[in-house]
Structure formats: C-alpha cells, structure tokens
Amino acid sequence: MWTVFCEPWAGRVTKQTPVNLPSVSVEIDIAHVARLARLDLSEEDLDTYGRQCQELLEHVARIQAIDTTGISSTSHPLPLTNRFREDEVTTESGLGRQDVLDQAPDTEGPYFRVPPALEED
Amino acid sequence: MSIPSIVEAARALREGSITSVGLARQVLYRIAMVEAQLHAFLTVDTDGLMAGAEEADQAFAEGRDIGPLQGIPIALKDNLTTRNLETTAGSKILSGYVPPYDATVVKRLRQAGALIVGKTNLDEFAMGSSTENSAFGPTRNPWNTDRVPGGSSGGSAAAVAAGMSLGGLGSDTGGSIRQPASLCGVVGVKPTYGTVSRYGLIAFASSLDQIGPITHTVADAVLLLEVIGAPDPLDSTSYPHEMEPVGARLGRGLEGIRVGVASQLGGAEAVEPDVEAAFFQMVSAMERAGATTLEVDLPSTEQGLSAYYLIAPAECSANLARFDGVRYGLRVNGDTTEQMMSRSRADGFGPEVTRRVLLGTFALSAGYHEAFYGQAQKVRTLIREDLARAYRQCDVLVSPTSPTTAFRLGDRTDNPLAMYMSDVLTIPSNLAGHPAANIPIGLDRHDLPIGFQVMAPALEEALMFQVASAVEELAGFDTTVPFDPSHGLRGGVR
C-alpha cells in the first residue's frame, strides 16, 4: 500500500558515510569480571559472554580515537546543583516491620538471615 | 466499539455519556479478546480496576472530581513500583516481588484519579528493543503478531495500541518509549531528563532513564505528562522549577518553525526505504504547512551508540547490584554469602542483563575506567555540544524514530549489535537529556506502522508538542489496530 515517494527533500540530504574509526583490540579476563559482578557462570557461559563482550567492546572502543582533550564529562543533563533535604525525620516514607521483612527470602526474628560471610569487608 | 482517547473519555465521563465501569469493562473485554495473542501484560488487576471504576462513578455521581484522569484506565510498565501489586521488571530475580511503596508517578496518577489496569511486559530491566528479553515470554505486535512490538516498553505500547488500556507509562533509556511506540503505531514521549520523577522507577541507567506517556494522541500524551511531570523532593535529579505548561502551544501550527533534519539521522544508511520515504514526505508536508526546513550537521551523534553502550551498562552494573538474594527477590542457596549472591544473580538474570552487567563491570574496572566510561562521558558532552549548535539554527530536529518498522520475533536475538542498532536514532536525546516524541505517520508496504521523531531542546516540551500535534494532524494516521472479532489480529499466532 505504501509507495516510495521521491519528495524534493529526499535528494537534499547528504548521505553520510560512517566515519571509520580504527578498531581496538580489548583483552577481557571474563572470569575475573564475573567474580567482581557476583555472577556464578559456567565455563561455557563465561566463554560465550566473554566473546560477545569482546566483540561489543571492540566496536564501542573506537570512541577512544575521538579527540576529547579539554572536554569535560557530562555529569547531569540539566545544570542543577545542590539538591539537598533538610535534616528532618520523615516517617511517611518509613516502612513497618512487616513491610520490611515480608519479601525477604530468609529471616530470623526481626533480622534478615544470610549464609556466613567469608571475610569482613 | 472503538476505545476513546483519554481526552474524549474524560469529557464523556464528565458529560455522563459513559461510565468508568463501562470503560473498564471495555478494556477488560479487549484484554479477554487479544491478550492471549499479545501477552502485553504481566499482571492484570481486574479487581482493582473494577473497584476503582465503581468508586470513580460514585464520585462523578456525587459531583466529586479529584483530577483529570478520574475513572481512566492506565497501564504501567512493570518497572514502576506499585504498592501491593507485583512488580518484576520482567526479571526472574524479582518474580513475585510485591513492593511496599508506590513510585512517585504512580502516586501522581492515583491522585489524579487514574485507575491501574495492570503491569505491562518489558525487556528484563528495560534492556532491549523488542520485549523478547522478558523472563516471562515476549509480547507481540498488535499490527502483526509475527512481529515484535519494539522495546523495552513493548507491553505498554502493545496494550495501548490494542485498546487494552487508554494510555500507558513507559520508561525510555535509549529509545524504550519512542521505538515501541513507533513499531506499534502510537504516540510515545520521552520528556526532558529530570522533569518526571524517577523515584520508584527500577533503575536501568540512572543518568538516561526517563518515564513518559504512551497514548493514541498527542493531546493524551500532554494530559498524562501534565499529571506525572512535577518536581519531586524524593528525586534529587528532578527539575525543581516551574516550566511552561507542556500543552501551552498546542494548535499553533508550524508557521515560522525551523525544522532541522540531521544528515546523520535522517539519511542514516540503515533506514529502510519505506521509512525514509514516509519521513521525507512528512518533512515536505511540514514545509508546505509553513515550517522552514534545513539540513543540520551532528558529527558526533554517530558515536552516540558507542557512548551509550558504555554508559548504560556501567550504570546498570551498579544499579543491579542490589539484586543479591538478601532482602527480597530470588535466592539460590549457597554455603557462603558470596556463593548465595553469585548463584542467585546468575540464575535470576537473563542473558541480555548478564551481558550488560559484565560489560559495565568491565568498563568501570581498574585500568579501563578512563578509556571506556570516562571517554564515553566526554563523547556525551560532544554530542550535547553538537545538538546545542544545531539548535542555534533550528527550533526542533526531526528524524525517523526507528530505522525499521517492526521486525520478526527472533530476527535479532542472536545478534546483540544488530539489536542495538534499533536505538541509533533515539539515543542522542537520552544522552543529551532532551525531550523527544514519536508520532505515527503511516504504514509501510507490510502494513506496519512508521514513526516520526520530533526532538526539542531541554525543557522545550511545549514547542515539541506544538510540532508533534501538527505532524499528527498532517499525517492523519488512524492508530486503531485492524481487528476483526471473528479472526482476531493479523499474524501467525492465533
């Protein structure tokens, strides 16, 4: 039902050929990254994710070639600063004990319960 | 019987020509008819909807009018927390999770009298462009059920397009409202970052996420945004000042509006011919309607996709760290806390989420932080500067919303990079924090909707809607999904 129109505008736009930034090779120790992210993955999964992340990173890593000297980082899309609350106790957002523990996978009395930690932080 | 727009329904409710219970029944009837084919919802709150509708009718009968949405059914993307109503973000790790509080936008909708139809499907934690990444199965496109509805707000877009709700809320991190709106033939708006509170939105990428409306008409989107957009003391990134009412310039037309077409966006290589043709036809129509059009150069936007795919995973790797099996959600037992957490997360997160968490963790890790995350945040600044330069020449920018119309289920699931390309035209607005809207303008050769994107500078929602509603009028597109009660929806699934 749709026919391609050749409206005057179509010819007026410059077709851009993508800028070819050099590709960058990236080495990922995927097992280490998975450990940092607390993801218990099988060897096979690590392999797959490792390859996919590598491929994606090598694509996005091309932005390293862009000259950003003297460019500051974007921290917030709007120029807002100093958003604070006053030091007041507000109970409206507080939760009742049942609300707090209701969704917990494991509790003991008024506490959340977890398996033992191996180390202190 | 067709489902009215929100504006029509609100008027009819007040005139007494329809009832809220009638609207709710109509919506539930639609759900009964097509939801089995579409799977747009993860939760339908039938009892809550009917009870709310009865209350609303009671209020109308007693002359009480608490707000503009009194008695209007609205669907919520399932990454918005709702008190006492299951909220999963489309993830197994939150399966069964019932939040103890309402998101600010949900509170504001309720205060305006809206009724919650239910919670809509999404790509897990809003990561995806097809709603195929939901842990609870994909949603299908009401225009053709072989096709994806887009994503990540595919459930809301499909629900609204199919008349299972009068309007919906989605969230947009890289196009997650606009792209599914485009693929489902409805209006979808990503407001300026900070103008709608994110409190209670389950975060994907905090510096990019915005909540916005998905509706049949531009006027409906304006109405929803007027309700949900307000400063919120619970979100310190929310814009604390008054802004021009977003609907202030509706109906002013296009006379004197300078419309910029970015060569990098309008003419991007990957844009399908039908999409490109419809887009340029609309640009010409805008010219005829009094707009001046010009080509603008946005040299850095091409790198937007790369910057986005570093920033969003980095932020998400931290945002999703809280899902650890300690206080809520899925727990897979282990001998130690660490083992329990690692097993719960590996089991609870789907492949796309796992991939992005790994990607983000790596991008932030020692030795790579500056080269990846640091550089991406600087490229983001370059893109903002590009847009700022463009807006010195023009008032709004336009592009197709999505390079393609709805693609087939499974077409891109094995190729993350191809999937990511779906967002190439929508990402710049997120990186810059600017508002942008999708307006459906036509159908392609497969009878699939084509969307048109209007982008405006930060806080210029009123201008964006002025142009969006003019485009809507020029397109004259009927957003009603072809539906034959005897055959249901088009497509392979019955």
Next chain:
Amino acid sequence: MSWEAVIGLETHVELSTESKMFCGCPARFESEPNTNVCPVCLGLPGALPVPNREAINRIMRIGLALNCSITRQPVFHRKNYFYADLPKNYQISQFDLPVCVDGFLEVGGTDPGRVGIERVHQEEDTGKSTHMGGDGRISGAEYSLLDFNRSGVPLVEIVTRPDLRSAAQARAYGQELKLLVEALGVSDARLEEGSIRFDANVSVRSGPEAPLGTKVEIKNMNSFRSLERAVTYEIGRQTHLLSQEGTVVMETRHWDEEAGATRGGRVKEGSSDYRYFPDPDLVPMEIDPAWESHIRASLPELPAARRTRYEQMGVDPTMAATLVAGESGLAGLFEEAVNLGAGPSQAANWVTGEVVAALRKASINSVTETGLTGSALAELLEMIGQGKLSGSAAREVLTGVIAGEGGSGQVAAARDLIQISDTEMLAEVIEEVLAAHPDEFSRLQGGEQKLVGFLVGQVMRRTRGKADPKLAGALIAERSSAR
C-alpha cells in the same frame, strides 16, 4: 638497623544528625532491629538518595577545624563492592573530589607534632551483621543476621598522611581528634558505641630515609588503649618479621583484644577494584565561598586554642590539657569561677583535683548534675583565700555544695566550718590557754620550740577546731618571744 614505623590513621566519625545521610529515617540505631528503615536505606528497587544538607555542614565544620581546604565542587561517587550489610552493594562515598582536603592537626603528648590530613570525605554507613554460631567471630560462623537501622547514617572519614611514627603518637592523634569532634558538636564521638572508629595503616622501614615498607591495615580497635596496643603489637610483629629476613604481606588484620594480638584474615581477591564512578542519582554539589565562610564563622573555640588560652591565664599546661580533655562541665565550671574573680591557677587546681575526686567519690558523672556552680566555686576559693576555711573544712564545704546544700558560704555556716582568723579574737583565746598552761608557756619561753604545737592544739580544742592553726602558731610564737 634502627627500624622506623610509619603509621597513618583512617577515622570514621558517625554524625549525630537527626536523619540519615540520604533519607528521612532517624539516624539513631539503638531502636528495635530493622525499624528505622525505608526504601532508600534498605536499597529497595526504585528508591533514590537525597543528601542531607546538615551532614554537609558538619563535614565542613570538621574539615575547617582540621585546617583543610574546601573543595568547590565535591562529588559523590559509588564505591562498588558486595557485602550483605551494604543494601545497594555500593556505598555512596567520595573518591577524587572529597569535600575537604589537605589539612593538619597539631597533636601534643610526649612526642608532639603536626599530623597531615590528606582528606575528609562524606559517605554512608552500612547495616550491622551479627555472626551467629561458631565462636561468634566471622570465621566459623554458621550464618549472619542483618539489621539495617545503621544503614545510611552519615559517616565522615578522616584520612591522615603517613606522618605518625609511634603507637603513642597514634593514640595522641586519636584523642585529640575525638576532642575536636566533640567540641564541634557534630558527633557523639563514643568509641565504645562505634560512633568513632579507627583503622590504622602500619608499615615498618629500615630508617627515616628508606622507602616505605608494605603496609598492613588494622581494624577493630574500640578504645584508645586498644589502638595503642594494636599499633605497638603490629610494629613489633613487622619488625620481627623483617629482622628475620621475612616479608610483610599486604593485608587487613583484626585486633583481638583478649589475645592482645592482630589476626590475619583471608587475603582478599580483587577487593581493591571498587569501580568508583560519579553517582548519577545525585546532582553536583557547589560549595561557594559564602557557604564556607558561614560555616567557618560558626566554629566554636577548638581544644588547642582553649588550652593555649588557659596556659596564658597561668594555668599549668598539664592541668590545662586535663581541663580541655575532661567532661565539658568541668571546663565550664572553671571558666565561670574565673570570670567571677577566682584565680585561674587555683581554680584549675581545684577543678582538676578536689572537684574531680569529690565527683568520683559520689559516683557522679557530670558536674552539671550537681549543685556546684562557678559562683559556688569562686566563693569557696575566696573563703580559702581569706583564711576562713581550713583545707579539710573547704573539702567538706565542697561535698555539701555538690550535695545541693547551698552556696559555699551557706554550707560553711550551716556546718559551722568558718575559721577564727581574726587576730584579736584569737589573741583572747591564746591568753586563756597560756593562763591555763603557765608551765608549758614558760618552757617555751625557755626555748622548747616544740611546745608551740602543744599550745596550738589547746587553742584548736578550745575553738572546736575553728581557729586558723597557722595564725594561732604565729601569735603564740610572737607572744613567747615578747618580753
């Protein structure tokens, strides 16, 4: 070889604000477990932090008191690590742009000096884990229980440069910092309750010019004594290792108070990769000079300045230090008495000596809970000066005043403790005594000086102890030598 220890301290100070750092929950955590919590400090999906302005005011107070510069645009970062009592599995903290940088603290004690302050940054506290089963320690525990009441309480971390060289210096720094924090009124600063917590980084090298050795972090010291003991132990352990040609392993060790030793934990894997990045949930802070000077103007007199002022008033330095370090009511008492005319040296002497002893004897914690005021003390000292009270009578008056019996004069009168120090009155009594003991008097006149004591005793007896014994002795001696 002469080994030199190099020590740096990291001190966590919990601020005593009303509400938490990023939410409106009460910042008190003695309540029933898991009751002072909300979606924000419990890390529920969708919750967002909003920073507490007063916490920023307070960290600026600390930083300015430590002679730091204030960062114009400090930034909150996310510090990413997984731990069960860290609800978001990242801590909102600061990285390269802390609120305060580059200050110092002058420390006294046996080895006085200036300790460099590298940074003072703002962060949020974690919840509390209780390790159950086993021996209650983390190793061997069967499971852990979590309470999130403390989660999100504002925490300030003060990091010194590696300027300390001995355990005694480390302790002196800790004590001076605690005094400072108390004077600023920003924290309860109670070590036992964990509202001020010290971690020490200790390394040992072969001499002042040698490169720094491998540093070991020691945690879990909850008193100044254990801080000093732990650092002493650790220096000894490392010195011993190095003397035996061994190597020190970079690790975190925990002080075991009972064993009197530091204990090594597991060597942590990759734990140092905190993946800091600016928290996108928070907008930048901007501390302009006006805000900074407003805070600076509100600073109270700091302990060092107060010590100097007391010394300049003539108070002995040790006593000045005791006054400043003591319970705040004592210094107040001292200042009030001096303002009412008491001699600073004598007042300091009394406050740090008799008053402290009397309070301790009566098991009273704070002088402010008693009847002893600056004016009562000034009156007491004045009566002593006028010879109206003997030493023992003055102590008795003090006991009465503390017990709430009234002002010093009132108590002295009521307890009948005022000395006869009037020469004429005393001379009359002496004449009576001499008349009653003519024999002893003539022996005194004959040169038996020791009889002065006997005669004074008789005078005291007749006056029921109220005579000023010194004056009586002088008068008797004068009478015996007169012809």
